[in-house]
Amino acid sequence: MTPDKLRRLERLEKVARTMDANFRVPGTGIRFGWDSILGLVPFLGDVATAGPAGFILLEAHRMGAPTGLKLRMAGNIGMDVVVGTVPLLGDLLDVAFKANRRNTALLRRHLEREDREQSAAGRVE
Template sequence: MIDHEVARRLRRSRQIATLLDGAWRIPYTPWRFGLDSLLGLLPVAGDVLGALLGLAIVWQARQLGAPRGLLMRMLGNIGLDFLLGSVPVVGDIADVAFRKNDLNASLLEDWVAKTQAGKS
């Protein structure tokens, strides 16, 4: 895969993560939240939709040829967030504190960096 394509997929993953996990700042705090936190306020459907949107980053990783172990770890992060989201109040706090999409984008970026370093 050409480097331009890799960069494009990484950029798209980071944009998705920012939209879902850190698009807005809570005033006078270092905390950020995104669309995933807002969706989490909707019982069940919001958590399902948040998990489905988070799969977009896993899809980008799959398209880049990420190893199965990395994909499983990313899916595990989404599953953990989904389970936490099913607990009232705790799930809402977890959506702000446990930023699964940001974590998954970082995991993908780290894997690509290691892969690119190995080619040099």
């Protein structure tokens, strides 16, 4: 992975951590982020949290993610936004599903696989 892609990925992972796992419920392993907090505000909170999720998807596109990966990422975002509009169920989903962290993990796996394939082929960017 090029230094630029690694730097960009790490920045996206920081955004995802902030949105999905920035805080911990004391005495438990339960983590939540601003996505869960903002999701408590009906409709507007869910719309607001779509912004950082969209940024992660846009950066994945700019980093050369294939269409299939971007569709999976968009599906995660869509599920988070749509179910997030349902009172209580959406708030629980935000804590459990962590769409942003899922998406950055998908992107990291893709970039690492791409790097291994390029190394195996004898060409490293």
